[in-house]
Amino acid sequence: MLDRWLFKRIDNSGLVVFRVFFGLLIAIEAFQAIFTGWVRRNLIEPQFTFNFIGFDFLQPLPGNGMIWYYAIMGIFGLLVMVGLKYRFSMFCYGLMWTAVYLMQKSSYNNHYYLLMLLCMIMLLLPAHRWLSIDAWRNPEIRRISMPRWVWIFIVLQLWIVYTYASIAKIYPDWLDGTFPAYLMKTKKDYWLVGGFLQHPWVRYAIAYFGIFFDLLNVPLLLWKRTRIFAFIAAIFFHLFNSFIFQIGIFPYLSLAFIIFFFPAKTINKFFLRGKKEYYDKGEIIIPAYRNALIAFMAIWFIIQISLPLRHWFIKDDVLWTEEGHRLSWRMMLRGKSGTERFKVVEKGTEDTIFIDNKKYLSRKQLHSLSSKPDMIWQFAQRLKNEFAEKGKDVEVYVEGKVSVNGDKFHPLIDPHVDLAAEKWHHFKHNDWILPSPKE
Known part of the structure; x- marks a missing residue:
């Protein structure tokens, strides 16, 4: 039964067309990061980046090196699109993207995490067996079919992302429209639609359409009778997000995924007119790597299902502490602002220095630092190391307050704890983060 479900051959038109879209979009993502100044603002101008804790060895290249880095990434994206040295190109783009993702988190976005996962997934998939330079140069690899596990892998990953995104929205400030209203206030000057x-x-429409769209989109796309309505809703939802929130390629990447839900005849009609035949034999071909593949998929999806749940096992509210927020599909859920003051005290003396954060951090880093405890801890560690280079052994204290969704400011950091002496805990609560006001 499992073999029939996983290894039955199906038409590969959806995967082939998606590879073309995917390659184009990841190339655009890399090139636009250069031309919009994102690379310069986030990887060149700052004195340092806030890497994921434990990945300090990943640092931006000196000078304008990161511009060249992104240009090379863009070229690899184009090679994925045309299917030239597909697996090598996909591996290189994925490796380079993952390195940048782990290198800085001032511009953290769950979509960046999704792209990292997709690069890993696409590396495994036979997406170059048709409509590719690889298949043109080597006709022996041409195929019009693929094993069904490929389709299952993509759809199940999407389902997990959308489902967790929906569940995460079920909290008071979303359900009563507080956060959507807070978010829309930042868009009041938008041309034509701001007012x-x-x-x-509108706040309630956004709140409840968001919940039900994320929850039902994949199931409705799977059902033939509702597919076209789900497709229309997806177009509206993702284009709205693109225009209002300006989140790069990701609305269009989400639309590209929908191709996996349409039959091969439809895909060939609109995108692959040169592919006159479609596969419908339904053969079951069990590969030699069967057991390894099943084990890999089981481990992959156990991780994907477990990671977003980890915050439930960490003390206090993730909306306040941010512990367990990343890698959890908690997308566009809250708006935070904060203030913080770092005080450095040299041990054995009464010498006290109050740090001017603006001398160290970019505007975007300042904004992220103000409400992210892990970044506050990292900055405290950096100050400790900087003073150590001057031969000074110091303690670092922080007074920080945070407002969530426009609410009152409340203390976030225990001002009596020396953060320079604390260790960061990835999977349990850090006690120097004060309880949320609701707790």
């Missing part, structure tokens, strides 16, 4: 977005009913 419209301020209507009270």
